[in-house]
Amino acid sequence: MWTHFVAVLVLVGRAASQDVECVRKSTCSCKMSDESGVINLSPLQANNKDEARFVVYDDHHKYGYAFNPCHAFNDENGCSVDDDVAVCQRAPGGHASICGLQGNATFTVDQATKEVNVSFQQGTGGRSSSIKLVCNEAMNDSAAVWSFLGENPRLHYNFRFESKCCCPDGCPFENGGISAGSILVIVFFGLITVYFVAGILVMKFKSGAQGKEMIPNVSFWASLPGLVKDGFLFVFQKCRRGGSSGSVNYETLQ
Incomplete structure (x- = not known):
């Protein structure tokens, strides 16, 4: 010891x-x-x-x-x-x-x-x-x-x-580098660009698509605004079942 x-x-x-x-x-x-x-x-x-x-x-x-x-x-x-x-x-x-x-x-x-x-x-x-x-x-x-x-x-x-x-940290130090958040934003938009460009080329030359059909997963992107709207309505609307405006009724768990 x-x-x-x-x-x-x-x-x-x-x-x-x-x-x-x-x-x-x-x-x-x-x-x-x-x-x-x-x-x-x-x-x-x-x-x-x-x-x-x-x-x-x-x-x-x-x-x-x-x-x-x-x-x-x-x-x-x-x-x-x-x-x-x-x-x-x-x-x-x-x-x-x-x-x-x-x-x-x-x-x-x-x-x-x-x-x-x-x-x-x-x-x-x-x-x-x-x-x-x-x-x-x-x-x-x-x-x-x-x-x-x-x-x-x-x-x-x-x-x-x-x-x-x-003094240590008395005056702000700028190292001139790119912040982690900026790097993530750049990477994100870079991947999105590659996704659309590569997808359009594949749809056009491999599948023979024309017009808006060249957009990869076009049905998903077309429905995306509606999905976003539904999500906002679900989050912000009053979640309740029945009852008057002055009371809230809950379903009894069995």
């Missing part, structure tokens, strides 16, 4: 010690492995690729950092869509450096706080970025605060991004 008890404790301990992950779904979304939901930053992206949605400057207002979730952008200082830029560093004098690429976005979870971080690598001269995604359910879907935390270690830039969209 004690062996079973210890085994249960071990299993419970293992389950409790499992690290939570946020499995990447796109460059700006990931799904929490604990089933708490999907973090989706897509509502915060810029409407076009000619600018970044968010820009912040360091404490000395010397360097600027432009960021756009989901897709690359063109920056006035030289970063471009062709570079697949995620974070762009604006230096004095109009020079720009890439601080990470959209395509290699990596999501990690702080196991102590359960906060999600997204990092971008392969920037100019080895530059990279890490962004702490801070959940704030009180904010609107389209609102966010983009903050610069510092450079540590060298050429690695740390940021804080606060929004409702940083």
